[in-house]
Amino acid sequence: MPALTDTFTIADDVRIPKIGFGTWQIPDGSEAYDAVRSALDAGYRHIDTALAYGNEESVGRAVRDSGIDRDELFITTKLPAEVKDADGARAAFERSQSGLDLGVVDLYLIHAPWPWSSIGSDHRDGNIAVWKVFEQLFADGRARSIGVSNFSVEDLESLTGxxxxxxxxxxxxxxVGKTQGAVTRWCQARGILVEGYSPLATGRLLDEGALQQVAERVGRTPAQVAIRYLLERDVLPLPKSVTPSRIRENADVDFSLDAAELAALDGAEER
Known part of the structure; x- marks a missing residue:
């Protein structure tokens, strides 16, 4: 499926597959292993995990056991949101790289600008300290690309400045219904790729009126339309499932949406 093999380009010359397979809330062990193997069997070549998910070892083992050439795969992991110091960042990266056991990390992200226990708190200095470690990992080739997650325009301006x-x-x-216009525009204007997690709003979208109507019009499932919507807006979707048929369905998005269909989805109520 071309949607799984098409790529965006980041970090000047790093090609990242346009659809990633998300592993948030998939428990370590057989569940994570089987889900990742199903995704790889379905043609996904971009797998997203995080140290905080607790499943890096199963993700890495599934990738190694797949027999797919490592150069064909793109692996993302993340620094825990609570880590806001240089030494902690270095230690966490070593732990993730060891747990995955896949060599170079393709994309390493700061999971959030603040600890999950104090969302919105000010950790600008800590993020800068951590980012300088990320810059060194990038310079050393241990991370092919680096980025952030859950950062607002203000967070990004502080960091880049x-x-x-x-x-x-x-x-x-x-x-659909949560397109984060301000930060999306800010990033896209500067060549920062926006990735979208929870592209189905953890399932809440599937009975959304506009989505249902567009799905009926184009002869696709609401999930497929929801994922295609991100691609039409140059946002990289990270769908997640543990069901092999759904994993395949979420990747079968080689169709397009016309201007009227996109307008209908743009106008969906916020969720």
């Missing part, structure tokens, strides 16, 4: 390498990616919640 005090560091040398602009984030290559900002991974944020992005779906």
């Amino acid at each position: 005090a560091t040398d390498v602009q984030p290559h990616v900002n991974q944020i919640e992005w779906h």
